[in-house]
Structure formats: structure tokens, C-alpha cells
Amino acid sequence: MAELKTYRMYINGEWVESSTGEYFESHNPATEEPWCLVAKGTAEDVDRAVRAAQSAFENPQWSSMTYTQRGKLLRRLGDLIAARVEELAVYETLDNGKLIREMRGQLQYLPEFFYYYAGLADKIHGETLPIDKPDLFAFTSREPIGVVAAITPWNSPLYLTTLKLAPALAAGNTIVIKPSEVTSASLLELVPLIEEAGFPPGVVNVVTGFGDPVGNALTSHPLVRRIAFTGGPESARHVIRNSAENFARVTLELGGKSPNIVFEDADADNAAMGIIAGIFGAAGQSCVAGSRAFLHKNIYDRVLEKVVDRASKIVIGDPMAAETEVGPLATAGQVKRMEHYVQAGREQGARLVYGGKKPEAIQKGWYFEPTIFEHTDTQIRIAQEEIFGPILTVIPFETEEEAILLANSTNYGLAAGIWTNHLARAHRVAKSVRAGIVWVNTYRSISPIAPIGGSHWSGYGRESGYEAIYEYTQSKVVWVNTSADPMPDPFIMR
Ligand code: NAD
Numbered sequence: 001m002a003e004l005k006t007y008r009m010y011i012n013g014e015w016v017e018s019s020t021g022e023y024f025e026s027h028n029p030a031t032e033e034p035w036c037l038v039a040k041g042t043a044e045d046v047d048r049a050v051r052a053a054q055s056a057f058e059n060p061q062w063s064s065m066t067y068t069q070r071g072k073l074l075r076r077l078g079d080l081i082a083a084r085v086e087e088l089a090v091y092e093t094l095d096n097g098k099l100i101r102e103m104r105g106q107l108q109y110l111p112e113f114f115y116y117y118a119g120l121a122d123k124i125h126g127e128t129l130p131i132d133k134p135d136l137f138a139f140t141s142r143e144p145i146g147v148v149a150a151i152t153p154w155n156s157p158l159y160l161t162t163l164k165l166a167p168a169l170a171a172g173n174t175i176v177i178k179p180s181e182v183t184s185a186s187l188l189e190l191v192p193l194i195e196e197a198g199f200p201p202g203v204v205n206v207v208t209g210f211g212d213p214v215g216n217a218l219t220s221h222p223l224v225r226r227i228a229f230t231g232g233p234e235s236a237r238h239v240i241r242n243s244a245e246n247f248a249r250v251t252l253e254l255g256g257k258s259p260n261i262v263f264e265d266a267d268a269d270n271a272a273m274g275i276i277a278g279i280f281g282a283a284g285q286s287c288v289a290g291s292r293a294f295l296h297k298n299i300y301d302r303v304l305e306k307v308v309d310r311a312s313k314i315v316i317g318d319p320m321a322a323e324t325e326v327g328p329l330a331t332a333g334q335v336k337r338m339e340h341y342v343q344a345g346r347e348q349g350a351r352l353v354y355g356g357k358k359p360e361a362i363q364k365g366w367y368f369e370p371t372i373f374e375h376t377d378t379q380i381r382i383a384q385e386e387i388f389g390p391i392l393t394v395i396p397f398e399t400e401e402e403a404i405l406l407a408n409s410t411n412y413g414l415a416a417g418i419w420t421n422h423l424a425r426a427h428r429v430a431k432s433v434r435a436g437i438v439w440v441n442t443y444r445s446i447s448p449i450a451p452i453g454g455s456h457w458s459g460y461g462r463e464s465g466y467e468a469i470y471e472y473t474q475s476k477v478v479w480v481n482t483s484a485d486p487m488p489d490p491f492i493m494r
Contacts, residue, residue: 005036007188009045009208012052013201018209019044026184029097029328030319030365036094038184041209043217046176049205050221053147053174056202062174071121074170077197078114081107084193088158088186090320095183096154097328097366098282099319106159109446113464116448117166120469124171126476133494135483142473144172145249146225149218151239153231154182154330155285160253161187163452163463164228169203171472173226176205178218180231182330184208211235220245226472229253230287232386233457251461251471253287253453255386256414259407260290260443261429263400264298266419267441272306274417274443275392280314280370281444283326284390285334287458288415290443291387293394294403300396304374307394308354311370316359328366329389338368338389345382350375350393378406386412400425408434414454417443436462 006023008015018039025034039045056062081088089103126140150164157179168175179187187206194204207214215235219227220242229239230253243250260278262271278290295303319327329335335358342356355369373382374394383393397403407416416435420426430438436454439445446452451465461471488494 004034007036007038007185007208009039009041009049010188010191010204010206011045011049012056012205013195016045018042024181024209026095026182027331028094029330032332032364032366036185038181038208041178041207041214043213045207045209046214046217046221049176049207050147050149050218050223052202053176053205054223056200057144057146057174059200059202061200062203063172065172067122067124067170067172070170070172071118073197073199074114074118074121074166077193077199078111078118080193080196081114081190082111088189091186091189092157092183093319093327095185096157096330097319098155098285099324099327101322102282106156110158110162113162113166113448117170117469120167120466121170124469124473129477135481135485136494137480137482138477140475140477142171142470143476145472145474146173147223148173148175148226148228148472149221149224149248150175150177151215151218151227151229151231152177152179154180155282155287157183157186158190160230161190163230163468165204167463167468167472168226168228169199171469173472174203176207176218176224178207178209178214181208181210211238215239216242219243219248222246224248227251228463228471236459249471251453251463252459253461253463254414254457254459255287255388255412256289256454256458257292257384257386257410257412258288258290258415258417258435259292259294259433260417261294261397261403261407261419261433262296262299262303263403263418263420263422263425264296265421266299267421268299268303268306270441271419272303272310274419274441275303275307276310278417278443279392280311280326280390283329283368285330285388286444288437288444289388290415290417291392292383292407293392294397294406295394296403297396297398304353304394307392308372311354311372314370316362316367316369326370326390329368330366332366334389335366335368337387338371338391341382341385341387341389341391342371345373345375345380345391345393348380348382349377350380350382353394355390378409384410400429404429404432408432411457412454413456414458415439
């Protein structure tokens with residue numbers, strides 16, 4: 001076997017081994033073979049990285065840099081990424097098995113996020129306040145928070161990192177990033193571009209490794225002031241508990257159980273394609289996966305037939321091949337998870353309409369068939385729990401009120417799709433459905449200009465869009481006494 005590529009960590013502008021010198025393997029999901037070795041970080045490494053980030057935060061090289069200059073560095077980084085899209089996309093596909101064309105598309109668009117926050121960097125300003133007291137003048141400014149701990153999952157490594165990195169740096173913070181243990185490579189490949197863009201040492205640090213110990217040590221570290229977490233609810237619970245140690249401000253981008261609601265007046269072809277895009281795009285490994293399709297009873301059979309027909313034609317195979325539509329899942333554990341949910345669906349009375357197993361024609365790789373269940377009981381596990389894979393549940397409804405009730409019947413609240421040509425209904429349902437992102441007659445659209453985030457079990461806080469900059473700054477108010485008179489009575493509040 002060829003020698004595996006080896007990745008060290010990046011702390012304080014240097015490539016370093018972990019404190020134990022240990023490495024772990026990262027696998028290619030299409031072949032099941034290890035393809036690289038990644039440094040296995042420890043709590044000691046986290047401490048080194050956080051201290052480096054704290055020093056960089058205080059260093060005038062960064063702290064006195066103008067916001068305009070920081071914006072220029074971000075813009076340069078965007079340009080450098082634009083020139084390396086092909087290479088970075090290959091690393092992402094090697095690590096998580098997602099289609100090369102999807103990763104290429106994501107990375108081609110990634111510079112726009114850096115440009116957006118580059119533009120915002122010198123527009124983060126406070127206000128003068130019309131204070132209701134004579135002789136007092138007050139104004140606010142927005143200041144960076146300090147060391148940011150960013151933790152990401154494996155499904156879109158660089159995109160999800162960018163949603164944290166770009167606003168954090170635009171606002172003048174420093175950052176320690178822990179990528180998913182499943183997909184560390186593309187971020188480590190990005191590091192030379194961050195250096196080349198001109199960010200001072202210690203401003204961006206990467207510690208690779210597992211949730212325990214690296215994620216735990218990072219989110220509980222006393223010098224961390226801000227935690228940006230994307231992942232599942234179980235890890236999020238640890239993160240919140242850990243933040244009790246440092247009182248860091250936390251944002252959580254968690255999962256979803258997003259509904260795609262198709263009304264009888266919808267364009268059936270478009271709706272069927274929207275459902276396919278929502279659940280089989282990225283093999284369902286997307287936080288916004290439209291994993292529940294609610295179909296009005298009058299068009300139920302027609303739309304379901306179209307969805308099954310298209311699902312049956314999906315080309316499953318090598319994620320590097322141009323014609324592939326669904327690649328492997330990211331880990332062997334993901335395949336087991338799909339098998340578990342297919343069994344749970346059957347046991348709880350759902351009817352398996354399509355798929356439900358590993359594709360027989362493919363011998364190697366962590367593949368799973370696009371799978372469709374239909375059922376009426378919305379309380380069963382496959383209709384309530386985030387599966388995070390290519391499993392769709394299809395449920396009929398009769399009235400608009402019922403559709404909204406059913407759509408809102410899980411603990412999640414991330415995204416929703418509404419398919420209708422009735423303008424007033426589109427607005428009514430968009431307002432009533434519990435989701436931070438609503439798409440009408442489309443699905444899975446993103447832009448740096450639009451916020452991303454949810455409520456309840458889907459987390460809190462927003463990434464992307466201008467609101468995100470507020471998540472990385474804090475307000476300071478300055479009061480100035482403009483009176484020439486002596487100080488008034490010191491024993492009453494002024
Ligand atoms: P995960 O929760 O298992 O892991 C996410 C990250 O958390 C990894 O880097 C992991 O090492 C780290 N982690 C694990 N335990 C930790 C701990 N105790 N302390 C700190 N960090 C810890 O999730 P995953 O399987 O990598 O990703 C899938 C999940 O991510 C799904 O639930 C999906 O919906 C969610 N997700 C959400 C969004 C969003 O924007 N809302 C985007 C993509 C994925």
C-alpha cells in the first residue's frame with residue numbers, strides 16, 4: 001500500500017505534532033481504505049492553541065489592525081481559495097465521499113462568503129445614543145469578543161468552517177478550529193492559503209482530533225470566550241455543559257427533520273424534484289435535508305409516483321465520476337445507522353416503497369440506496385428523529401391547518417419547503433411553519449447574504465448574513481460627562 005499522506009496540526013503559525021506524537025487514520029468512504037493520517041490532538045495541544053490565539057488577540061499586529069485591512073486579508077483569502085477550488089474539492093470528496101461536483105460547486109461559491117464579510121469588516125459600527133439626561137453624552141461601539149472555539153461536522157467541512165471563520169476574523173477575534181475527526185484534511189489544506197493571505201501567527205489555529213478530549217478541552221477552556229458549534233444534539237449538550245466552565249457565548253447549528261409540504265395546486269414535477277433534491281442531494285447528509293414529505297391527498301399518488309420514479313433512476317457510485325448522483329455515506333457507522341432506521345420504520349408499521357439496503361451491485365464503499373417509506377403515523381421514530389441519510393418518509397394530509405400542525409410536530413425547527421402556486425397560502429404557511437429557513441417552490445438555496453439557523457433542537461444563533469457579525473462582537477457603551485458643574489450628590493444614581 002502507498003504511504004499515507006500525513007497531516008500535523010497548526011498552532012501559532014507552526015505545523016506541530018500532537019503532544020503524544022500520535023496519529024489516526026482518515027478513510028475514503030468510496031473505498032473504505034485509509035488515505036491519510038491526522039495528528040491526534042490532546043487537551044495539552046488545545047491549551048497551546050488557545051494560549052496562542054489569546055496572545056494573537058492581544059498582539060497589536062492583529063488588535064490594532066484596521067478593520068479595512070482585516071477586510072483586505074479576507075478578500076485575499078477568498079481570491080486564493082478561488083484559485084485552488086479543484087484541489088480542495090478533491091480533498092473534501094476523499095474524506096467525506098460527497099460528490100466531487102457538489103464539493104466543487106460549494107467551493108466555487110465559498111469565496112463569496114469571504115468577500116461578503118470582507119465588505120462588512122469596516123461597517124461594524126456603534127451608535128450615538130439620544131440619552132435622556134442633559135450633560136451626558138453616550139455612544140456604543142462593537143468590540144471583538146476574544147478567542148473563538150469553532151467546532152464543525154463532516155458533511156460540508158470548509159463551507160461550515162467558513163460560516164464561522166469569516167465573520168469571526170472580520171470582527172477582529174482569533175480562532176481555534178477543531179474539524180470533525182472524519183474530515184480534517186481540507187481545512188489543513190486551507191491553512192497555507194490563510195498564511196499566504198497574511199493573517200498573523202496565532203490568529204487562526206487548527207487542533208485535530210476527537211470530541212473527547214479535543215472538543216471537550218476546547219469548549220471548557222478558561223480563555224475561550226465564544227463557541228461556534230455545528231453538529232448533533234448529543235455533542236451540543238456536552239458543549240453547553242462545558243461552557244458552564246468559561247461562560248463562553250455559544251451558538252449551536254444542529255440538525256433538523258425538515259418538512260417539504262406539497263399542496264394540491266403545486267406544480268407536481270417541480271415539487272417531486274424539490275423532494276428529491278431535499279433528501280437525496282448529498283445522500284441526505286445535510287442539516288437541512290427535507291426528510292419528511294407531506295403530500296396533499298388529492299395529488300399524493302401522482303407526486304409519490306414521480307419521486308419513486310426519479311429515485312429509481314438515481315446513479316449511485318464513485319463520487320469522483322461526473323455522472324454520479326449519490327455517492328457513499330461518510331462512515332461505516334452511517335450505513336449501520338440507515339439499516340437501524342429502516343428496521344425501525346418497518347417495525348413501527350411504515351411501508352417501504354423503495355430502497356432500504358446497501359446497493360447489491362457495489363461491493364466496496366459505504367453506500368446506501370435512496371430509501372422511501374410511506375405512513376400516516378407521524379409519531380414513529382423515522383418521522384421524528386434526524387436520520388442524516390437518504391431516507392424519506394412520505395405522509396398524506398388534507399387541510400392546510402393539518403399540514404402546519406404535522407410539519408411542526410417534531411422537536412426540530414431548521415428548514416421547510418412549501419410547494420404551492422397560491423401566493424397567499426405560501427405566505428400563510430411560511431409564517432406558521434416552525435423553521436429558521438423557509439423555501440417556497442425551491443429547496444437547498446444558500447447565500448452569504450441570507451442567515452442560517454433554527455430553533456428548539458435545531459439550535460440557536462445565526463450564521464451567514466450580516467446578523468452573524470453581531471454574534472462575533474459585543475457592545476460597549478461609553479458615557480461622557482459634558483458638564484462644567486461639580487459632581488452632583490454621589491449617593492443617588494445619576
Ligand atoms: P457530531 O455532533 O457527532 O460531531 C460534530 C463535531 O462535534 C465533531 O467535530 C465532533 O468531534 C465534535 N464533538 C463531539 N463530541 C464533542 C464534545 N463532547 N465536545 C465538543 N465537541 C464535540 O455531528 P456529526 O455526526 O459530525 O455531524 C452530523 C450532525 O451535524 C447532524 O446532526 C447535522 O444535522 C448537524 N449539522 C448541522 C448543520 C447546521 O448548519 N445546522 C450543518 C451540518 C451538520
